[in-house]
Amino acid sequence: MYDLLVIGGGPGGCAAALRAARGGLSVALFEAREVGGTCLNRGCVPTKALLHGVRPGCDWPALAQETERVVSTLRAGQEGQLRAAKVELVPARAVVTGPHTVEAGGKRWEGEHILLAAGSVPALPPIPGLDTPGVVTSDQLLADLRPRDHLLIIGGGVIGVELAWAWLSAGCRVTIVEALERLTANLDRELSQGLTMELKKAGAAVYTGASVLRVEPGPRVVFTHKGAELGLSADTVLAAAGRRPATEGLFSPGAAPEMERGFLKVDGSFRTSVPSILAIGDAVGGAMLAHKAEAEGKFAADVLLGRPPAQGLAPIPSCVYTDPELAQAGLTADEAKARGIPIVTGKCVLGGNARTLIQGGKRGFVKLVFHKETGVLLGAQVCCYRASDLISELALALSLGLTAEQLLRPVRPHPTFAEAITQAVEAGLEALEK
Ligand code: NAI
Numbered sequence: 001m002y003d004l005l006v007i008g009g010g011p012g013g014c015a016a017a018l019r020a021a022r023g024g025l026s027v028a029l030f031e032a033r034e035v036g037g038t039c040l041n042r043g044c045v046p047t048k049a050l051l052h053g054v055r056p057g058c059d060w061p062a063l064a065q066e067t068e069r070v071v072s073t074l075r076a077g078q079e080g081q082l083r084a085a086k087v088e089l090v091p092a093r094a095v096v097t098g099p100h101t102v103e104a105g106g107k108r109w110e111g112e113h114i115l116l117a118a119g120s121v122p123a124l125p126p127i128p129g130l131d132t133p134g135v136v137t138s139d140q141l142l143a144d145l146r147p148r149d150h151l152l153i154i155g156g157g158v159i160g161v162e163l164a165w166a167w168l169s170a171g172c173r174v175t176i177v178e179a180l181e182r183l184t185a186n187l188d189r190e191l192s193q194g195l196t197m198e199l200k201k202a203g204a205a206v207y208t209g210a211s212v213l214r215v216e217p218g219p220r221v222v223f224t225h226k227g228a229e230l231g232l233s234a235d236t237v238l239a240a241a242g243r244r245p246a247t248e249g250l251f252s253p254g255a256a257p258e259m260e261r262g263f264l265k266v267d268g269s270f271r272t273s274v275p276s277i278l279a280i281g282d283a284v285g286g287a288m289l290a291h292k293a294e295a296e297g298k299f300a301a302d303v304l305l306g307r308p309p310a311q312g313l314a315p316i317p318s319c320v321y322t323d324p325e326l327a328q329a330g331l332t333a334d335e336a337k338a339r340g341i342p343i344v345t346g347k348c349v350l351g352g353n354a355r356t357l358i359q360g361g362k363r364g365f366v367k368l369v370f371h372k373e374t375g376v377l378l379g380a381q382v383c384c385y386r387a388s389d390l391i392s393e394l395a396l397a398l399s400l401g402l403t404a405e406q407l408l409r410p411v412r413p414h415p416t417f418a419e420a421i422t423q424a425v426e427a428g429l430e431a432l433e434k
Helices: 011-022 037-041 046-054 059-082 136-144 156-171 191-202 288-303 331-337 354-358 387-400 419-433
Strands: 001-008 029-030 088-091 093-099 099-105 107-118 120-122 150-154 172-176 205-207 211-216 219-227 229-233 238-240 244-247 277-279 318-320 327-332 343-349 364-373 375-382
Touching: 001 011, 001 093, 011 029, 011 059, 011 288, 029 219, 037 046, 037 059, 037 136, 046 059, 046 136, 046 156, 059 088, 093 107, 093 219, 107 288, 136 156, 136 238, 150 156, 150 229, 156 172, 156 191, 156 318, 191 205, 191 364, 191 375, 219 288, 277 288, 318 387, 327 387, 331 343, 331 364, 343 419, 364 419, 375 387, 387 419
Parallel strands: 001 029, 001 107, 029 088, 107 277, 150 172, 150 238, 172 205
Antiparallel strands: 093 099, 099 107, 120 244, 211 219, 219 229, 318 327, 327 375, 343 364, 364 375
């Protein structure tokens, strides 16, 4: 009998297994495919490696090789850490058969606890014709790196815009068809407006408020836009319309904890309705992000080790790795207003930022949302080169509940993008004093 059986070797499952094993528990980790999960093998890492290297006329086989080198180096590192921590890695699909039992590799495994970290898979929207040859998911597109004559993307969420950016950077024709009124609708309005402008400048055709009716052979995508029916042919159609929890086939009949729309329901300690079974990451809902799964995995491991969790769970920053990058954490001004929270904002436009000018950077900004009465930072939105790094300072401030005055205490080095934080805070303080 193991102390813990972890199902899923993505960022969440690996983080939980390592923390639990280092804390003294005996742990087996089941992974049907490759260690590292979607993030490392088919998601964040290959996408960012691609975005880093792609250019017009680039050598695609060399790019694919370099991406594979990065992925396999990181995977070997992760496997080495698991081995060093004495986690038993079982390369097999696991099925939960009871509160303490799992079947995998033709064997029955017993554990005091089971932690589900099964992640998510691309969700295909109910559009007729998505099985037409030439229609692919992000998994398939990334597994076959090559230029495309015309990449038409259904869905302008984070996956849609990042992959659009990659193929645009290679000089390919790209079209995005998004059902909602704006791209990346879960991000701050100004961030998504700025991104849409950059995509169009780079040559993308963007249709928002556009409902896809069907995909015809070709493939040809037929959609309604501003009352008219349009049809566009492409050599590749990418279906990037969201992901769903990978909970199908995870349980034998009668062994599943309570679920809602395929997501596992959990309490504040990540326990499911079956007390010996915990669940974390994409499969429990909320933001489907590697760093959220990792944080939840560490938190759940500390719960099982019986110690106060060291890992915080909020805020979860969101980043988009386009050029410029976008990043946000906490509340946007729209979200705060919708909740009736009185706010002021402080903004710095990066046009006069020395580092931006030195690096020939594109337009960008840092926008901070403060509580109007207390001056506490409630949210931050950043659009600039390396915004995904800059957001961490602001996420720290958010997690500590720092005020505008406290954010002015550190002296930020010159010339850096971070100086824009100082200026946005100063603008916020001015607004607070009015
Ligand atoms: P998403 O939910 O972010 O976006 C899907 C988009 O497709 C939505 O805007 C939706 O309105 C649109 N859509 C749905 N059905 C449609 C239809 N029939 N016609 C046109 N548009 C339609 O999902 P996405 O982009 O697939 O990403 C999945 C998850 O992976 C997200 O949770 C995302 O946060 C995560 N991810 C994060 C990344 C990052 O942090 N940089 C990178 C890639 C993915």
